[in-house]
Amino acid sequence: MAKFTAKPNELSKINLTPRRKEWMDTPVEIREHMYCHPAKIKDLQTVDFSHAREWKPADEDWKLPQNWEQIVLDGMQALLKKYRSFQVFMDICVRCGACADKCHFFIGTGDPKNMPVLRAELLRSVYRGNFTLAGKILKKINGARTLTPEVIKEWWYYFYQCTECRRCSVFCPYGIDQAEITMMGRELTNLLGLQIGWIAGPVAACYMKGNHLGLEPHTITSSVELFVDDIESITGIRVEPTFNRKGAEILFVTPSGDLFANPGTYTAMGYLMLFHELGLDYTWSTYASEGGNFGFFTTNEMAKRLNAKIYAEAKRLGVKWILGGECGHMWRVLHQYMDTWNGPADFLEVPRSPLTGTVFDNAKATRMVHIAEFTADLIRNGKLQLDPGRNDHLKVTFHDSCNTSRGMGMLEEPRYIIRNVCNHFYEMPEDTIREKTFCCGSGTGLNASENMELRMRGGFPRANAVKYVREKYGVNMLANICAIDRATLSASMDYWNPGVQVCGAHELVANALVMKGEKERTQDIRLEPLPGEEETENV
Amino acid sequence: MDLKGLLAAKKDAILRKWFDAVLESYPADTSNFLKTKKNRFANPVGYSLTKGLEALFDGLLQGVEIETLSPSLDSIVRIRAVQGMAPSKAMIFPFLLKNAIRGELEPELRGDRFSGEMTALESAIDALALHAFNIYMQCREKIYALQAEESQRLTYRLLQKAKMVCEVQGEDPGTGSSKDTKK
Structure with missing residues (x-):
């Protein structure tokens, strides 16, 4: 907001017409x-x-x-x-x-x-x-x-x-x-x-510690333990993730923001539950602990330096291929730059789903698969038992992240997943989704707090389309596959569309996923009562 | 014909004048875009202004309670509260209706015939402007609240891990829900 500078007697003489200038x-x-x-x-x-x-x-x-x-x-x-x-x-x-x-x-x-x-x-x-x-x-x-x-x-x-x-x-x-x-x-x-500080800080932290938040290995493992505790209280199942495990088949890399920032944390819990249910032979890394790359918002060389750790860690651990979590700019970097920067990843194999046998030829060069492709393939091949009714309290719309939609053409996979795990899914108007999606308004390192006014302005076109489906269908959940979206659209919705929450696609998967040996679920991943369980909760 | 009848008959012309006057608070290139692009998703600011101003005009004409016009006011004020204008400029739009009406009905408003009705209408516009300012302040305060809430949300698990958050009955910064959750 501009500073208020007019004197009282000038207020009535405001000339609103801007001067015409080149x-x-x-x-x-x-x-x-x-x-x-x-x-x-x-x-x-x-x-x-x-x-x-x-x-x-x-x-x-x-x-x-x-x-x-x-x-x-x-x-x-x-x-x-x-x-x-x-x-x-x-x-x-x-x-x-x-x-x-x-x-x-x-x-x-x-x-x-x-x-x-x-x-x-x-x-x-x-x-x-x-x-x-x-x-x-x-x-x-x-x-x-x-x-x-x-x-x-x-x-x-x-x-x-x-x-x-x-x-x-x-x-x-x-x-x-x-x-x-x-x-x-x-x-x-x-x-x-x-x-700017919001970019330089994460870049320096990532360079020194491997992730934007500057988290050291013990902090990463103990925060995942918090997820494990919550998952156990919801499902009765204790999932057992491993870290830095040599010889695992798959290295999993995701944005570090999802380890600490709500509502991204619920998406991270979804990954843990899914991998456990599949019995996937995978490992997290506390060194390649960042999928995102804020170096990409500074210089090409810096982005390359920060990206190098992913292949280096994959080589050190001796994995066959890499699976990546939900993120936006992370995937533009991985999809369009990683191979020429730090490849060829000839020490890895062409990714092949151990559950379905599907070979991801599209990742032949980078050897890294987006989790939306991986999960969509699982559903397509009937490998998951799903109860979409557990998401019946949600009326969901999907925000295409700029980088996954325009940067890598990932349009159908997240929609396919959401349609299979939710009964109520509504698209926003055509000109505001897919290739023509509107940005969240806070990407490329602009998701600071001090520029909140800029973010609200930039986020308005997206929020305006959400408002439309909220009014028309009662949409109350904005799903996406990007960590920055999850962090920033929450504020945008709070300003423009109060009552509309934000989630990752794998949070919805986690709600719907029927796990072997689970106890009867009464809560969703946010520890809130499932539809029909509200009374039980209040007793 | 009373003033309401006159206003109803000239509704389109008055609204056009009002809309144009509001658009003058934007640079020329921008106001042209806001005026001409009709798609509500390609031009959400122009669309919100058009629909909002019309709803306010209709409400004033029908003499409804000002509070019932809150959604229409909100659809305009919420945008202008984050467009970098000084408060006086952002909130001038209700007053511009007075100019639009007086400009459009200039011959009819000569003399005293409608002076009573016009005074009442202008008082209603003033009340509308005051109510708009309430919404404006809510929006501005929300911006600052968002900054605080977001910093908490972004580090929620770290705070939890450091035992700096505890279970309370209230709103969860992570979900915006009002369940008995963590804070």
């Missing part, structure tokens, strides 16, 4: 509640990021390094040389505007610089002015501009108002990937030490 002539206004706090010096130094210093976004002077201009231009040159896509995206946009109104941040904020085309122009204008002949000669006429500290501020402000969700790319006739442009923008600002 975007280049509209200076950036760094507004509180729209940005995340800067990174801590120690976190940047942990991973050798340069120019770590104390600075404040609200200050006039950002204490840029003395040769900041050279750093940025050299950096841009290097990126243009390294990534052909970046060069192409800088050159081919014809500014048709097809992407302009597709961004959740533009729709929610109303800020024209959140139109993807204009956000990209922030970078293109500098590219033209410094790397193209026409731009150098014609300057502003050619859409070029000079690099100034104000431009750097504008980059930082707006590239941290993009969640790299790639919805705009679906509508671009040239297929320009705005996420890659934002990645380049973030790489460049990172060169100047302009990183």
